[in-house]
Structure formats: structure tokens, C-alpha cells
Amino acid sequence: MHLSPSYPIETERLLLRPLSPDDVDAAHAYMSRPEVTAYTPYEPRSREEVAARFADPKFTRTTLDAEGQFVFLGIVVKETGQLVGDALLAWHSELHRSGEVGYQLHPDHWGRGYATEAAREMLRLGFEDLGLRRIVARIDEDNPGSAAVLRRLGMRQEAVLVENEWFKGRWSTEVIFAMLDREWRDLSGGA
Template identity: 45%
Template sequence: MLQPAYPLKTARLILRPFAQSDLNALHSFQAHPDVTRYFFGEPRTRAATAAALRDKIARSTLTEPGEYLALAVELIDTGELIGDLTLRWVSNEHASGEIGVAIHPRHHGKGYAAEAVGELLRLGFDELGLHRIYGRCDSRQVASASLMEALGMQREAHLRENELVKGEWTDELVYAMLSSEWNRR
């Protein structure tokens, strides 16, 4: 079980549960074509973002495998919501998890994603006790692949044309980190 002691703070960020008041900020990047370019779905409508937000609000703890933790990424200096993190508890038997991140494009290139995902990895390894955490991305998502490599995750797979994304067969990259690697970093 994972019940984080909120709010979680990094040097520049606050990671916290989502709240209903996050709708406008969340929609500002979930509706952005650059954010959803390599995702299965299209940019979200306001109604779709509202539905997603209702689900995210209910995801502030992990009690069993199959669930995911949803965290809002907020700038300490301004209180602006700039991103969305997920940590999915994939398996108890195999002690594995999966991470996901989306940051508003106007905040790309500032190191916020690395800072936020580093804290997500800490939660997964140090608090949930996972053995292996992985992340996946479309092979055209150079920034996502670079982020995972910069965090010390190892590329484990390059799956060729394994997913149909918006009518196009795409390659997928899989990166992972083991708890032993996390402890040595």
C-alpha cells in the first residue's frame, strides 16, 4: 500500500493529489495537440478532461495492484499546475510498476519532468517497495526517451510497429530501472 505524505516537494515542484479546481489548467495541456501527438486519443474536449479529472481525484493512494496513483505537478513559485504524473502498480507478485508523465509544452526543456519523475521513482522504490519500474513511449518521442535515459533507466526493448496510433503503425520503446540501480544512483 502507498499513502504518500502530501504535499510532496522537490526543489521547484509540489506533487499533490488532483482537485476539482485543476480543471482549467489540466485541460490547457490535455487539449494541446503537442501533448497528445503520440497518444492513442485525440486532444481532449473539456467534458473528457472533466471526466478524466474525476478519476484522477480518486487516485491519491495505491491499495492493490492494478491501481494507479495520479499526481498533479505544480510550480512552488507560482502555484501553477504544469503536469500530470502516474505511477501504476502493475504486479505485487513481480513488484513492478509503470510511470507516465505529461508536462504542459510551455514548460518543456526546464528539467521539470526529470525532477517530477525522479520523485515518482522514489515513491515507487522507497515507499511502495517495487523491484522494477518501467516507462514506455512512442519511438518518435525523443524527449521522453531522453528523459528516461537521463534518469538512469535502461532501454530494454524497441518494439517494431507494435501499436496502431491514429491510423499509423508505430514503434514503442520500453525503459526500466531496477531497485538495485535506484539504490546505486
């Protein structure tokens, strides 16, 4: 199993590409926002924290060749060239052929379908290019916008882990969505 796509990856309205140190200011514009980081493992980041992250090769990886690795791809609006968020594909297990998707967007771009479009492409990369069998997405139950994105993708809600994690000063209930490769093929027309 191996993932080595050609970049940028083009969707109808977006370009997905590896993040680089040149993206620090644009990424800081959303990574520093409390409404964006409310459901992420980190607090709003300073510009210096974003710069340090983008200087770390594991966060700017362009390929996957071993389980435990992940790619973060910048979400760029084709029409404007503006970086508006990022999407994640993580490879959890080679034996189980499992992975995870995630995404975050600048609030000025919420409600336009960009998260759905980017996450759909991450699912395609995971299933069709990497050969995963099962991909999950994990969200906080207090994040209905993200649940709507995952449902639009055709992912099924599979589990609700009630107050399973102490998260940012409260017990968080985690909701797990999942999709199998055969479900992906059915939704994408047998690709």
C-alpha cells in the same frame, strides 16, 4: 505493499499532489494540446472530458493498496503555484513487484527539467515507499524528448518493439525503458 504519501510531495522546484476538480481548467490547458497528446492514448480533450476524468475517483486516487491501481499527481511549480502537468505511478503486479511511470507537461514548460524532476520523485515513491522491484516507462520512438528524460533518470533502454501497435492511424514502434530497485539505490546513494 501499500503507498500512502503525505501531500504535497515537495521536490527542489515542484510540488506533486493529487489532482482535483479544481484543476480542470489548468489541466485542460495541456490535455487539449495536440503536441501533448501526440504520444498519449487519447486525443486532445475537451474541457468537459477533462472534468469527467477528474470526477472519476480512480483518476484522483491518493493511495495505492492493490495491484492494477495508479496515481496521477499534479505537477505544480512551487514558485508560481501553477499546475503545469501530471505524473503517473502505476502498480502493475504485487507478485513481480512491478510498476510504470509516465508524465505529461504543458509545452510552455518543456525543456526546464520539470518532467525529469517529477518522474524521479515517482520512481522514488515506487521503489522506496511502495517497495517495487522493477519500474518501466513506455514511449513512442518518435518522442526523443521523452527518451532523453528517461536516460537522465538513469533508466536503461531495454526493448524496441517495432511497429507493435496500431496507434493514431499508424504503426507505432514502442521503446521500453526500465530500472531495477538496486539500480535506483546505486543512483540515489543507497537510499
